[in-house]
Amino acid sequence: MPILVFFVAHYYLSLFTQTFYLHRYAAHKMFTMNKFWEKFFYLFTYACQGSSFLSPRAYAILHRMHHAYSDTEMDPHSPHFSSNPFAMMWKTKVIYTDLLKHNVEAPERFEGDYPVWEAVESFGSQWYSRLGWGTAYVLFYINFATAWWMYLLLPVHFLMGPLHGAIVNWGGHKYGYQNFDNHDKSKNTLALDFLAFGELFQNNHHKLPLRVNFGVKWWEFDPTYVFIWSMDKMGVIKIKRKQQVPVRVAA
Template sequence: MAILIFFVVHWYLSLFVQTFFLHRYAAHKMFTMNPFWEKTFYLLTYIAQGSSFLSPRAYAVLHRMHHAFSDTERDPHSPHFSNNAFTMMWKTKEIYNNVLKHRVEPERRFDGDYPVWPVIEKVGDSYYSRIGWGVAYVLFYIAFATQWWMFLLLPIHFLMGPVHGAIVNWSGHKYGYQNFDNNDKSRNSLFFDFLTGGELFQNNHHKLPNRVNFGVKWWEFDPTWPAIWTLDKLRVIKLKEPKPAKQKVRVAA
């Protein structure tokens, strides 16, 4: 029981920081927060993702590229230019590392206006940190696992951040339905997206990239939206006024 609880907590805590801090804040700046809360969520992102910590700066740059080049050969993680999810993840890793290590300079339109904390960036990307978190996960499993098959969950812990990204980008651009014609292959994969915190409403998000609530239809539930609404009411963050956008709903033939 302890292992399953640990897995679920790690899955959803890592998922929350990815969709809330990395995606909706770092990449899109859908809301603002003061320096104290920015560093708090930055640190929480490092703790939650652990061995798979993703740099907010590199994440923001790649995600902005993804929107600009959605489902073209210049998209850093389109499933339509990879044979499978693993080759897509490897391609994304190479582009991510090039941006992270400053081997390439991103276009000016993709750069800037994201949170930066050099100390956490350096620590989070170090082998000492990644291996240290991995060892901690293994020791926890050795102490509490009651069945051999539980150890099969460990690789997901090691790569939690990239696993979440792979699920969203592979499924969200291949399977599901479309509310909008975005001139790409984005899809809404689930009606009630508890698995990825609303991230699988990709078609909605690509049409309305600054909309904080990824659900559009009344029956599309984005579970991260109530958390963001609550944080806004508690004045931890401040939501921005949404910009009006023309909505062209796809009409079934």
């Protein structure tokens, strides 16, 4: 039981920081927060992602590129230009690493307006930080695993952040339905997105990239929006862009 609780907690905490902080805050700035909360959630993202920590700066630039070049050859992670999810993940990793290490200069329009904390970004991206988190996961399993098959979950812990990205970008651009014609292949994969906390409403998001609630139809449930709405009411964050749904939306 402790292993399964740990796995589920790590899966959803890592997922939450990716969609809440990296995606909706760093990449899109759908809401604002003061410097205390910005640094708090920066550290929280590092702690929750652990061995697969993603730099908010590099993530934001990469994601802005994805929107600008959606499902074209310049898209850093379109499933339509990779033979399988692992090939797409590797392509994304190469581009992400170049952005992280400043090996390439991104177009100016993708730069700026993202949280920067160079000390945490640098430390969290080092091999010894990733190895340290990975070792902690292994030690936890050694102490609490009750069956051999539980150890098969360890690779998911090691690569949690990239795996979440692969689920969203492979599934959300290949499988599901469309509410809008976005001139790309984005789709809504799940009506009740329990798997990716709203991220699998890709068709809605590509049509309305500044809308904080990724659900559009009354039956499309975005769990992350519930947390964002609650934190807005508590004064932790402030939603600043309320993008409206077009009047004509597919039934």
